[in-house]
Amino acid sequence: DTAVSQTPKYLVTQMGNDKSIKCEQNLGHDTMYWYKQDSKKFLKIMFSYNNKELIINETVPNRFSPKSPDKAHLNLHINSLELGDSAVYFCASEGAKQETQYFGPGTRLLVL
């Protein structure tokens, strides 16, 4: 069984569109994250949620809005997509001991 899953795996869209990426974890973890990995392969944290509550919100444009319907899900909605949003977006979850994060397979977003 997949521990952390993301959908879709690939997303190609045009500038100005609104899109959502979904993430689900079946590990029973309380904390979930969204990361952006750019073309230089640098992983940058975007958001962190603990038990459905936002605990980290890095300097991210407000076009990005995370939504956590329950602690097993953390979705990412992006409004008015821009070319610079093209990247790989990773979801991750972490247990209470904060020992390791489990990453999803990534969503490859290409904005044309």
Add this chain to the structure above:
Amino acid sequence: KNQVEQSPQSLIILEGKNCTLQCNYTVSPFSNLRWYKQDTGRGPVSLTIMTFSENTKSNGRYTATLDADTKQSSLHITASQLSDSASYICVVRFFYGGATNKLIFGTGTLLAVQP
């Protein structure tokens, strides 16, 4: 400023050889340090995690060391295999604002193992 720097940026070695990747950090106060392996097209996977009191931790052919005094960590790969070709990322967790903590990611070392 809290930073995590890795070296080298990229590395090419022959199959069967050993190699060592470096991670220097300026993060304080320190909570733990992790090494992740990220294969091309996949999410990072944890290799080791070390707290302040741990000096060495092994996971198969991977051995991580930590010197909390000099704020340096290394990841040693023994008898490299083609499947070791990946990006290796050092991640440091530190405390800020009391019990709240934060993660800082290094820029990664891209390792290529050639036959």
